[in-house]
Amino acid sequence: MQFRPRILLTTASLPNRWRKNFRRTEIAVIDRRNPFLVAAIYIILLFWTVISVVPLLYMVSTAFKPNQYVFEFPPKFIPDNPTTANFEKAWTSENFGLYFTNSLVVSVATTILILVLSSMMAFAFARYKFPGRTTLFYAILGTMMVPGLVLLIPQFVLAKNLGLLNSLHGLVIAYSANSAVNIFFLRGAFEEIPNDLQDAAAIDGAGIWSTFWRIMLPLVKPSLAAMAIFSFMGAWDEFTWALTSLSDEKLRTLPVALRLFQQSHGTQWGLVFAASLIAVVPVIIVFLVFQRYFIQGVSAGAVKG
Amino acid sequence: MGLNTAPSPVSKEIARKSRPDGPAEPGQPLAEPAKEAWWYPFKKALPVYLFILPGVILFLVWTVYPLVNMFVMSFFQWNLVKPSIFLGFDNYARAFGDEIFWQALRNTIFYAVISVPGQLILGLAVALLVNQKLPFRAFFRTMFYLPVVSSWLVVSLIFMYLYNSQAGLLNYLLKDILHIIPSYQAWLQNPVTALFAICALGIWKGVGWTMVIFLAGLQSVPPTLYESAAMDGANTWRRFWHITLPLIRPTIVFATVMLSIGAFNVFIQVYVMTGGGPQHSTETLMTYMYSEAFKFLDLGYGAALSWIFAIGIFIISILEIRFLRRPVEY
Numbered sequence: 001m002q003f004r005p006r007i008l009l010t011t012a013s014l015p016n017r018w019r020k021n022f023r024r025t026e027i028a029v030i031d032r033r034n035p036f037l038v039a040a041i042y043i044i045l046l047f048w049t050v051i052s053v054v055p056l057l058y059m060v061s062t063a064f065k066p067n068q069y070v071f072e073f074p075p076k077f078i079p080d081n082p083t084t085a086n087f088e089k090a091w092t093s094e095n096f097g098l099y100f101t102n103s104l105v106v107s108v109a110t111t112i113l114i115l116v117l118s119s120m121m122a123f124a125f126a127r128y129k130f131p132g133r134t135t136l137f138y139a140i141l142g143t144m145m146v147p148g149l150v151l152l153i154p155q156f157v158l159a160k161n162l163g164l165l166n167s168l169h170g171l172v173i174a175y176s177a178n179s180a181v182n183i184f185f186l187r188g189a190f191e192e193i194p195n196d197l198q199d200a201a202a203i204d205g206a207g208i209w210s211t212f213w214r215i216m217l218p219l220v221k222p223s224l225a226a227m228a229i230f231s232f233m234g235a236w237d238e239f240t241w242a243l244t245s246l247s248d249e250k251l252r253t254l255p256v257a258l259r260l261f262q263q264s265h266g267t268q269w270g271l272v273f274a275a276s277l278i279a280v281v282p283v284i285i286v287f288l289v290f291q292r293y294f295i296q297g298v299s300a301g302a303v304k305g
Numbered sequence: 306m307g308l309n310t311a312p313s314p315v316s317k318e319i320a321r322k323s324r325p326d327g328p329a330e331p332g333q334p335l336a337e338p339a340k341e342a343w344w345y346p347f348k349k350a351l352p353v354y355l356f357i358l359p360g361v362i363l364f365l366v367w368t369v370y371p372l373v374n375m376f377v378m379s380f381f382q383w384n385l386v387k388p389s390i391f392l393g394f395d396n397y398a399r400a401f402g403d404e405i406f407w408q409a410l411r412n413t414i415f416y417a418v419i420s421v422p423g424q425l426i427l428g429l430a431v432a433l434l435v436n437q438k439l440p441f442r443a444f445f446r447t448m449f450y451l452p453v454v455s456s457w458l459v460v461s462l463i464f465m466y467l468y469n470s471q472a473g474l475l476n477y478l479l480k481d482i483l484h485i486i487p488s489y490q491a492w493l494q495n496p497v498t499a500l501f502a503i504c505a506l507g508i509w510k511g512v513g514w515t516m517v518i519f520l521a522g523l524q525s526v527p528p529t530l531y532e533s534a535a536m537d538g539a540n541t542w543r544r545f546w547h548i549t550l551p552l553i554r555p556t557i558v559f560a561t562v563m564l565s566i567g568a569f570n571v572f573i574q575v576y577v578m579t580g581g582g583p584q585h586s587t588e589t590l591m592t593y594m595y596s597e598a599f600k601f602l603d604l605g606y607g608a609a610l611s612w613i614f615a616i617g618i619f620i621i622s623i624l625e626i627r628f629l630r631r632p633v634e635y
Binding site for chain 1: 346347350352353354356357359360361363364366367368369370371372374375378385427430431434435437439445447448449450451452454455456457458459460462463464466467469471472474477481509512513566567569570572573576577591594595598599604607608611614615618619622
């Protein structure tokens with residue numbers, strides 16, 4: 001049985017020229033001239049905005065609350081005596097500066113490794129015919145169906161035997177290995193490139209490496225950008241593997257450090273949320289700056305943890 | 306005799322036919338004899354193989370080998386300290402006789418049955434609204450996506466605080482403002498409400514992702530279909546039901562399969578918010594596997610549980626694709 005991933009047909013898997021057409025179309029499901037309808041739409045949208053954003057804003061406001069007000073009643077959104085003491089304490093007393101650096105190093109290294117490895121694989125799958133191509137591709141794609149946590153135990157044993165436990169490069173290797181979605185996504189991008197370019201390169205005597213590096217890679221930059229963002233965020237937020245494989249306090253990444261911090265400061269929610277903001281704000285900034293790539297690269301959104 | 310020295314066209318033809326691997330025209334060089342060898346395609350593809358080698362090695366070492374090793378481990382009493390003892394099918398038999406395993410399975414199915422349709426319906430509804438060409442729609446889209454980009458760990462902490470039994474925002478809202486509940490609830494400590502509370506977090510976090518997936522699906526529907534349907538007098542509801550829904554079926558299948566895999570993987574929020582308690586009332590397959598393997602160091606049993614989940618998730622994905630994917634013709 002051949003598994004054809006037709007189910008993955010979102011616009012991201014379509015050729016660029018079609019996608020452009022679709023983006024221009026407007027779907028007139030609802031009559032926009034009806035003021036009651038428009039008002040109803042806005043009320044629903046605002047309602048869901050409040051639900052989406054209030055928990056996050058509440059975290060921000062709590063982070064600025066002096067500790068004695070964390071359980072104040074009634075709860076207040078604008079704190080009475082806002083303070084940055086929580087941030088100072090989190091940053092200095094608990095070494096969150098170091099954990100921030102750890103997370104940054106691991107995420108950047110993971111992103112680079114994923115970009116290099118998956119773009120090479122995707123390029124070969126998209127542009128070359130070789131024996132075993134289909135089998136290998138569907139084998140890799142099939143691992144998308146095996147959710148990450150299922151393999152936690154054997155991967156832990158493997159990492160232990162290879163001496164990759166309790167090290168940051170162990171994290172990088174573990175995070176980079178899980179890139180079936182990236183390969184699938186980039187393969188689509190490489191397939192859109194016209195054959196003429198590859199033929200011309202071959203006539204000029206370019207080998208696979210220079211074809212890839214000089215001609216093909218620059219053409220898929222937007223897809224690479226989308227993938228880089230998703231990979232970075234995936235590594236930045238990863239919790240379970242880091243929790244399981246790291247025991248050295250100095251190697252903790254932000255999510256692990258946060259969890260342990262919350263366990264030891266259970267009721268000091270202001271402090272906990274100040275530390276959480278250190279972890280979450282960079283990601284939200286990345287999202288707000290690059291959100292065009294997020295929305296366009298939707299099908300790679302399956303990278304979610 | 307000079308005429309006979311040049312080969313006649315007929316003799317050329319005969320010479321070509323008698324040597325099928327020979328060149329079609331006399332001027333061309335002979336084909337490489339190696340072309341006939343079975344390994345020729347492999348040799349030709351050697352640069353490509355070298356090119357993908359690093360990625361393939363990582364895939365084999367970090368995914369295929371663990372998958373096989375997990376199968377082996379599941380037949381042993383395997384911990385990291387003592388030598389392993391072969392048990393045969395004992396780990397599997399133990400799982401099926403394990404009351405907490407069944408409890409975890411029920412809880413996980415409950416979570417999937419509540420959270421997957423919840424995310425699908427809300428995500429589709431929000432996508433339909435955001436897809437209208439109205440001012441500020443980009444703003445709404447951004448706001449709806451914020452929960453998705455926040456890390457699971459942080460949102461779990463936030464919701465623990467919101468669900469707090471003393472001064473949590475939820476209790477304040479439901480009792481003091483809306484007067485729906487008579488007294489403050491300890492949402493996460495009460496076995497009846499804890500699982501619902503976890504489902505609510507799952508839906509809250511997932512709607513944004515589902516919305517973006519559905520937006521992509523909605524934009525692949527050709528607008529001409531709507532125009533002709535409108536001309537035929539189809540109202541909004543009928544257009545949605547008879548055009549939009551059938552045409553975005555591939556997107557629905559994709560979202561359902563992905564969300565189900567995610568739901569069966571539910572781990573971080575449970576681990577952080579309740580730890581599977583109280584009395585295993587929020588225990589899920591993954592938290593149970595995790596605690597058996599890494600708290601009680603029974604890695605063999607954990608591997609058997611993992612295999613059962615992997616096969617279960619695979620079957621459910623196939624069933625969903627089978628049931629939901631029917632060809633659409635227009």
